[in-house]
Amino acid sequence: DVLSSKGKRAPYPPGPKPLPLIGNALDFPSEKFAQNYADWAKKYDSPIVHAESLGNHVVVLNKLEDAIELLEVRAKLYSDRPTLPIFPLMGWDFNVALMPYGDMWRQHRRICQQNFNPQAVRKYESLQTEKVQRFLRSLLETPQDFETHNKIFSVSLTTCMMYGYDIKSVDDRVIEVAEEGNVIGGRLVVPGGSLINIFPFLKHIPAWFPGASSHKAAVECKKLTEEMMRIPTDFVKKSLAEGTAVPSLVTDFYERKYAVGASEEEEELIKNVAYTVYGAASDTTISASNTFICQMVLNPDVQRKAQEEIDRVVGSKRLPTFEDRKSLPYLEAIYREVLRFKPPIPISVAHAVTEDDHYKGYLIPKGTVVYPNIWAMSHDEEVYTEPFAFNPDRFFDENGKLNDDDRILAYGFGRRICVGKSVASTSLWLQMATTLACFTMSKAKDANGKEIEVDTNYEESGLLIRKEPFACSFTVRSPAARKLVLDPN
Numbered sequence: 127d128v129l130s131s132k133g134k135r136a137p138y139p140p141g142p143k144p145l146p147l148i149g150n151a152l153d154f155p156s157e158k159f160a161q162n163y164a165d166w167a168k169k170y171d172s173p174i175v176h177a178e179s180l181g182n183h184v185v186v187l188n189k190l191e192d193a194i195e196l197l198e199v200r201a202k203l204y205s206d207r208p209t210l211p212i213f214p215l216m217g218w219d220f221n222v223a224l225m226p227y228g229d230m231w232r233q234h235r236r237i238c239q240q241n242f243n244p245q246a247v248r249k250y251e252s253l254q255t256e257k258v259q260r261f262l263r264s265l266l267e268t269p270q271d272f273e274t275h276n277k278i279f280s281v282s283l284t285t286c287m288m289y290g291y292d293i294k295s296v297d298d299r300v301i302e303v304a305e306e307g308n309v310i311g312g313r314l315v316v317p318g319g320s321l322i323n324i325f326p327f328l329k330h331i332p333a334w335f336p337g338a339s340s341h342k343a344a345v346e347c348k349k350l351t352e353e354m355m356r357i358p359t360d361f362v363k364k365s366l367a368e369g370t371a372v373p374s375l376v377t378d379f380y381e382r383k384y385a386v387g388a389s390e391e392e393e394e395l396i397k398n399v400a401y402t403v404y405g406a407a408s409d410t411t412i413s414a415s416n417t418f419i420c421q422m423v424l425n426p427d428v429q430r431k432a433q434e435e436i437d438r439v440v441g442s443k444r445l446p447t448f449e450d451r452k453s454l455p456y457l458e459a460i461y462r463e464v465l466r467f468k469p470p471i472p473i474s475v476a477h478a479v480t481e482d483d484h485y486k487g488y489l490i491p492k493g494t495v496v497y498p499n500i501w502a503m504s505h506d507e508e509v510y511t512e513p514f515a516f517n518p519d520r521f522f523d524e525n526g527k528l529n530d531d532d533r534i535l536a537y538g539f540g541r542r543i544c545v546g547k548s549v550a551s552t553s554l555w556l557q558m559a560t561t562l563a564c565f566t567m568s569k570a571k572d573a574n575g576k577e578i579e580v581d582t583n584y585e586e587s588g589l590l591i592r593k594e595p596f597a598c599s600f601t602v603r604s605p606a607a608r609k610l611v612l613d614p615n
């Protein structure tokens with residue numbers, strides 16, 4: 127059915143009209159991707175929109191049902207990733223999240239699944255508990271630095287899970303290189319970010335050539351990526367040699383390798399997974415937990431209701447634990463609402479199509495880059511009334527029970543769905559539960575005692591959104607809460 131009855135090929139989905147030669151090169155948004163593509167859906171009166179430049183087709187799905195049909199029901203065709211010619215130059219070809227659909231990806235994904243499935247992640251519970259307790263203690267000591275504490279919580283949790291490497295300060299070189307690498311990399315890979323993506327031959331131009339600035343940035347990015355992999359791996363080897371190693375993905379691997387041997391291939395797999403997870407796990411979780419804090423300040427009634435629930439179910443003599451999760455439905459609704467309200471990767475990570483496909487009368491050609499617009503779906507007025515209000519009550523049915531809308535769209539779709547979602551869910555939940563149990567979050571006051579308005583803006587960093595810095599005051603809720611923070615066990 128490639129050709130319609132008149133012998134013409136089926137049309138592409140609607141979208142801006144292409145110009146001769148350059149197609150839609152000038153139409154692609156360079157910022158606010160999610161909002162812009164949602165606007166296209168309105169403008170062209172179609173939830174599926176399309177644009178094209180120099181043979182590169184992009185399709186954006188703004189409705190959940192289309193994302194499910196294409197990315198999940200037709201997963202066999204829609205599970206590839208667009209590989210940009212720039213990735214190897216950046217050292218990003220080892221990133222599991224960006225690998226093409228195939229055996230190499232499958233081998234890496236299997237290791238992720240073995241470690242991060244809902245049962246397996248229980249092995250991280252004591253580590254998550256330890257890190258959350260440190261987070262609470264830092265909040266008590268220097269509440270004004272809550273953003274730093276929040277960052278250290280997520281990053282150190284990840285580097286401990288992967289390398290047994292504890293990060294205590296944001297000045298740690300591993301944080302620095304990852305951040306620089308991500309900023310440079312993020313700029314290069316956004317649509318329209320680098321000419322190298324459009325003109326692959328540019329990658330043969332040496333970095334020192336005048337004007338080869340994105341090439342230079344890629345080389346810099348590669349150096350940083352290699353450093354980011356090397357520092358914690360060296361740490362693991364050293365700590366094993368010194369007998370100070372603690373269990374982690376990479377430590378366990380090298381222990382096994384030294385004891386019974388392992389192939390070089392296996393070593394690469396483990397190193398690539400650890401490095402990918404470091405990039406995938408921290409900033410996403412930080413984005414979500416900052417949304418949580420910000421919304422608690424802006425919605426004191428929601429906060430109070432959650433605290434009442436925790437007080438009722440958990441009491442004040444101990445901190446909430448994972449066993450309490452099923453007994454705290456309102457907190458569960460807050461977790462859902464945080465990720466609905468501000469999905470950390472609003473248009474997700476692009477999928478790519480491996481064969482020509484037809485859908486709803488449109489042609490989606492082989493190689494098309496497909497973005498599910500998570501933000502548009504989670505703000506779909508037909509599904510969520512008043513989508514721009516932060517309201518956990520939307521997740522309860524008329525009998526006051528949690529409804530079955532428990533699919534967190536923020537984790538993406540199909541075979542490439544976030545493989546770390548159980549880690550993310552448990553880390554975020556424990557952080558939210560214990561913070562609410564011990565602290566009240568409210569607007570900070572300036573030197574004159576006047577409330578400081580909360581900055582609700584986000585900054586786009588590649589495909590990720592990060593909360594802009596904002597002021598917030600953390601007040602310990604009671605002497606009992608203070609005691610729990612200081613002596614949680």
Ligand code: HEM
Nearest residue numbers: 223406407410411475537538539542543544545546549550
């Ligand atoms: C709130 C936190 C997080 C959010 C919102 C998030 C979101 C996402 C999204 C949207 C994708 C792309 C899904 C798709 O292509 O359809 C993804 C992929 C991925 N995530 Fe997460 N993520 C989070 C935390 C984590 C954590 C904690 C880990 C690891 C422990 C992780 C590991 C990965 C990996 C490895 C991939 C690539 C999967 C693949 O391409 O096969 N993520 N994540």
